[in-house]
Amino acid sequence: MGHRGDTKPVSGGGFSENGKFSYGYASSLGKRSSMEDFHETRIDGVDGETVGLFGVFDGHGGARAAEFVKQNLFSNLIKHPKFFTDTKSAIAETFTHTDSELLKADTTHNRDAGSTASTAILVGDRLVVANVGDSRAVICRGGDAIAVSRDHKPDQTDERQRIEDAGGFVMWAGQCLIDYWLPVRS
Template sequence: MVCSGCIRNVIVQAGHIGQSAVRSVRLRAIYRSLNANIGLRYTWNRQFRSSVKMMVDTAKGEPIINVLPEKEDDGGYASGGWKGHGGSRAAEFLKEHLFENLMKHPEFMTNTKLAISETYQQTDMNFLDAERDTYRDDGSTASTAVLVGNHLYVANVGDSRAVISKAGKAIPLSEDHKPNRSDERKRIENAGGVVMWAGTWRVGGVLAMSRAFGNRMLKQYVVAEPEIQDQEVDEELELLVLASDGLWDVVPNEDAIALARTEEEPEAGARKLTETAFTRGSADNITCIVVRFHHEKVDPDPPNMEQA
């Protein structure tokens, strides 16, 4: 177990989706410390539970999590984590605006991938504009999961990662944005940048990730265009683990899924992953979101039991 003194701040989010005979399914969520009494609705016949365990190190930048209700009429659920570097302003800005902007996008329900991509990049420009008269140059990663209809959309900028368990198999839904990734290095160099070794591979010898929000001085090379993958939600989809590099540096994908699957409650799964990362010597901030899907078949049109 991790001593309580090791965790400077803990934020827990838990939710439940119940069944309904119609396509409307309601989620009751509790989001302590950031939001309270959030009511969510999602149109899919299954139970859904999620939990977050987080350690905050304000000296290095603040990991932040967020959850937002669906669009008013059509349903949808969004959850994500942002990890700041060089300060917490960028992460705070994303927490405040990213999902809000996404839900307002006119094509959120009809062309979700386009909406996510445009919203990420527009929100990045909004942040840079808001900070243009300051001397700050902080940035942030973002890793989000958006549920629309029966599709799960995972978008990533930076070195956080999303991994699902499908029929017990660990399947990554994102690829870390590292400067030494061959396609990322080529993109950076084509834009006039340079990737060099400075303890690890860094853009311009400064930033150890190839995509991020903010980072004005490196913006020409360090873009906020997300890579997006979508996954159809079926009965084989068991859970989602979305976490910062503080977890993945020491816990492989397969280990993370195996550990999370041993716990029925997502909160317990998130706690186990966080404590495992500490035990294995993670020296970085850890943000961990666990989402568990419970599938139950519901008859939308139950037979009429009245006697003739």
């Protein structure tokens, strides 16, 4: 996860400086001929506070959208003026902003490519999880994996309704297909 053209499984992880948490990631190519997925794990000092930024970006239709999100989402987030005071709003606004940047930057390519995003942001003792698409975040406690996000799939009644309310439509063609550039859900 994280390098275009990788074919070997990738895994890794680390620990926070204060030893309060550890993190890990793993990926494998599966049946595809090239990797379209990226991950980002960062522990940064932001305004004197230690912040953990973790994300998995599952590309579809190519790797370029997922790579763009990896390179820009967290940098945009830590610059957001409400990052510490209203982290949830800052995350939602940053997802939308990064999506807009991708659409502006990607004018020369076919816009069939996209990316899911599954993120966990640790600010002090608060963990905020946000996701877009069908990537899932899990937390491990006592050896048990616990889902902390809900996949967004167009065959779900509420997700289909959200898509239609935004002016798009969902059709079945062996799988659910969406015709619309979707706004980011918060």
